Amino acid sequence: MHSIDYDIVIIGCGPAGAITAREAAQNGLKVLLVDKRQELGAPIQCSGALSANALEDCGVDASTEFVQEAVYGFSVYNEIGAETNLDYRELKPEKYGTGLGQKPLGYVVDRRRFDRYLVTLAERAGAEVWLKTEGLGYKPLDDGTCEVYLRKFNKEISIRTRVLVGADGLQSQVGKWAGLQTHIKMTELASCLQFVVDKVDTNGLLEIITGHEWAPGGYAWVFPKGHGYAEIGLGVIRTMTKENAQWHLDHFIKNSFLKERLQHARILEIQGGGVPLAAPLRTQYATNLILVGDAARHVNPITGGGLHTALTGGMIAGNFLAGLIHADQPATAENLKGYQENWLDKLGNKMWQLYHTKKEIFETKDIEQRNRMLYDTMADYFNPLSSYKKV
Amino acid sequence: MKSNTPVLFQIGWNACINCGACVAVCPQDAGFISAFDTIAVNTQCDIACMVCEDICPVSTITHTQNNEFYEEGL
Ligand SMILES: Cc1cc2nc3c(=O)[nH]c(=O)nc-3n(C[C@H](O)[C@H](O)[C@H](O)COP(=O)(O)OP(=O)(O)OC[C@H]3O[C@@H](n4cnc5c(N)ncnc54)[C@H](O)[C@@H]3O)c2cc1C
Ligand code: SF4
Numbered sequence: 001m002h003s004i005d006y007d008i009v010i011i012g013c014g015p016a017g018a019i020t021a022r023e024a025a026q027n028g029l030k031v032l033l034v035d036k037r038q039e040l041g042a043p044i045q046c047s048g049a050l051s052a053n054a055l056e057d058c059g060v061d062a063s064t065e066f067v068q069e070a071v072y073g074f075s076v077y078n079e080i081g082a083e084t085n086l087d088y089r090e091l092k093p094e095k096y097g098t099g100l101g102q103k104p105l106g107y108v109v110d111r112r113r114f115d116r117y118l119v120t121l122a123e124r125a126g127a128e129v130w131l132k133t134e135g136l137g138y139k140p141l142d143d144g145t146c147e148v149y150l151r152k153f154n155k156e157i158s159i160r161t162r163v164l165v166g167a168d169g170l171q172s173q174v175g176k177w178a179g180l181q182t183h184i185k186m187t188e189l190a191s192c193l194q195f196v197v198d199k200v201d202t203n204g205l206l207e208i209i210t211g212h213e214w215a216p217g218g219y220a221w222v223f224p225k226g227h228g229y230a231e232i233g234l235g236v237i238r239t240m241t242k243e244n245a246q247w248h249l250d251h252f253i254k255n256s257f258l259k260e261r262l263q264h265a266r267i268l269e270i271q272g273g274g275v276p277l278a279a280p281l282r283t284q285y286a287t288n289l290i291l292v293g294d295a296a297r298h299v300n301p302i303t304g305g306g307l308h309t310a311l312t313g314g315m316i317a318g319n320f321l322a323g324l325i326h327a328d329q330p331a332t333a334e335n336l337k338g339y340q341e342n343w344l345d346k347l348g349n350k351m352w353q354l355y356h357t358k359k360e361i362f363e364t365k366d367i368e369q370r371n372r373m374l375y376d377t378m379a380d381y382f383n384p385l386s387s388y389k390k391v
Numbered sequence: 392m393k394s395n396t397p398v399l400f401q402i403g404w405n406a407c408i409n410c411g412a413c414v415a416v417c418p419q420d421a422g423f424i425s426a427f428d429t430i431a432v433n434t435q436c437d438i439a440c441m442v443c444e445d446i447c448p449v450s451t452i453t454h455t456q457n458n459e460f461y462e463e464g465l
Contacts, residue, residue: 045410137421171411171428176421183418186442191412193448238445245448272448274412 003160006032006128007325009148010165011135011174013040016293016310016317017167018118019058021127023318029325031127032159033119034150036134041115045170045273046307047194047223047231048114049206051106054308058315060121062104066113068226070104072096072204074382079211079371081257084379087205091384106206108223108231109307133157137177138164138289144330146288163321163331164289167314170274172295178286184297186239188278190218190304193245194233196269200262202230208382209234210375212367214252216240218277218304219378222258232262235275235304237362245272275304279355280348285336292317298343300351301358302381309347316343354388398439398454402429406451413443413452 008024010017013035021033048068055062062070073087073096088096088105096105123129133152140146141160148159166174175182202224209220217237225231236248243251253262276297284296292298293310300309320339329335340348361377364370381388402425411428418438423431430436430443435457444452 043409169411171414171424173421173424184415186416186445189412189416189446191446191448192410193408244450246450270408271410272408272412273410274415274446276415 004145004162005159006030006161008032008163008165008321009034009159009161010167011035011148012167012169012293012295013037013119013122013129013131014115014167014169014293014310015118015307016169016295016298016314017165018115018122019311019314020165020167020292020318020321021122021129021314022118022125023315024322025122025125025127027319027322027326029322031122032130032161033122033127034130034133034135034152036132038132039112040119040131041111041113044111044269044271046111046271047221047233048109048111048307049106049223049305050109050307052104053106054311055107057308058311060118060311062107063117066109066117068108068110068229069224070098070204071106071108071206071224073105073206075205075207076375076379076382077207077209077211077257078375079213084375084383085205086379086382086384088384089204108206108225135168135174138174140287144288144332146331162288162325163336165317165321166289166291166295167293169294170276172291174289175281175291175295178289180281180283180286180291182281182291182295182297184274184276184278187237188276189237190235190275190277191238191245191272192218192233192235192275193249193270193272194221194231195249195265195267196225196229196231196271197265197267198229199264199266200230200232208378209252209256209258210378211371212240214256215248217362218275219374220249220252220256222262229268230265232265233271237277240362275299275306277301277304277358280351284340284343285333287333287336288331290317290321290336290339298347298351301355302377309351312347313343316346395439397435397437397457398441399435399457400430400432400443400452400454402427402432403451403453406449408449410448412446412448416442416446418442
């Protein structure tokens with residue numbers, strides 16, 4: 001066997017890639033983590049809401065370096081403004097609040113700072129990080145290793161490694177290199193736009209606005225963003241409306257039951273992206289290759305949240321690969337299937353259930369009934385007594 | 392908006408927010424991308440399903456049919 005350069009190479013320094021790298025490096029693997037960007041997390045394509053549990057689950061402190069604002073619950077609205085208020089400061093004051101012995105339920109994070117913070121953790125654990133380095137392709141070799149082709153500051157480099165991890169996000173190409181079916185259907189990709197704004201008051205809650213009128217196929221949101229800023233955004237399924245996300249966001253701000261509160265909004269940042277409200281990929285591995293995070297469509301199909309699942313997926317991937325490589329097992333597709341099995345066990349099966357719930361809601365033809373189903377599901381999902389197993 | 396003639400996509404870069412949604416929904420094989428997280432702009436698309444144009448949150452993708460494109464001498 002030729003000598004290898006790194007045990008694993010990870011393409012993409014988002015939350016999924018960074019945590020995979022940290023776990024693998026902590027467990028003694030030689031890790032290379034690359035990203036094509038010059039500044040991680042930018043341009044922002046995320047609202048940054050994540051639960052305190054998500055950070056705890058992967059052992060990351062809620063550092064002031066990236067937290068924009070602590071949040072304490074949810075407020076879910078139906079299409080005409082009836083509200084289910086789920087303020088955990090009132091529902092569970094023994095645990096949540098700003099006082100002594102109390103804590104936040106979650107946070108809104110700045111993805112630029114969050115992604116950089118996570119990459120720092122990976123580096124400190126021993127992973128090597130290259131920015132301005134784009135993944136171009138890979139080729140499995142006869143000896144069981146593979147070659148990964150990169151371009152770093154215009155220089156083409158080939159690296160020999162055991163496993164390539166595709167953590168390259170929504171626009172993932174790595175899965176396609178291996179011929180995996182990664183394409184997301186138009187009916188399952190929410191087209192999102194959001195504005196970070198000044199002059200909109202918030203109250204430490206994540207506000208979720210349902211209703212076909214405002215966000216067909218998805219929902220709208222108002223999140224606190226720290227320092228008195230807020231974020232207004234929405235996601236729509238384009239097969240359910242003639243208009244684009246930009247039109248819907250404008251319509252929501254000008255005409256919804258929140259219009260008085262939103263009328264003085266001053267736009268400070270414009271962000272957007274796609275959120276897969278899809279089932280996780282059926283096959284997330286191939287010879288010498290696994291996928292994690294958005295690249296594997298590890299996104300909660302009810303909430304559209306992908307940070308918790310990216311972080312947890314990274315934990316699972318990093319630990320699995322460390323186990324495999326320390327056991328001197330070759331990175332065959334058959335062996336790497338174990339990663340997907342671990343993932344299904346810890347996370348994936350719950351996500352499949354959420355996917356079926358989501359499908360049932362949005363396949364309901366009657367708009368009023370669909371509105372009611374989405375509102376009830378959202379209100380139930382975020383309730384502390386909910387039967388949903390949160391992911 | 393289905394078209395079966397091959398097309399070339401154009402992106403109004405002024406409105407593009409580099410969000411990558413068009414790439415995620417694109418059924419092409421690997422590599423049908425630009426340097427700015429969008430679908431390819433200088434490669435002919437034979438599928439021409441136009442879902443990229445629909446998913447774009449700011450509707451900044453347009454296309455020309457490829458034969459027209461050459462006739463215009465562009
Ligand atoms: C509008 C919007 C709002 C959202 N809000 C929330 C929210 O509030 N809460 C939540 O939990 N989730 C939210 N999400 C989802 C969340 O942003 C994603 O699920 C999360 O970013 C996935 O992390 P990741 O590490 O898998 O991928 P990403 O964060 O997308 O990281 C992928 C990285 O790979 C790099 N890359 C890609 N291709 C290559 C290549 N060929 N070579 C080198 N590098 C490459 C990219 O530059 C990028 O840095 C939102 C998404 C959108 C679009
Ligand atoms: S979907 Fe539109 S805004 Fe997003 S990257 Fe593609 S062209 Fe740009």
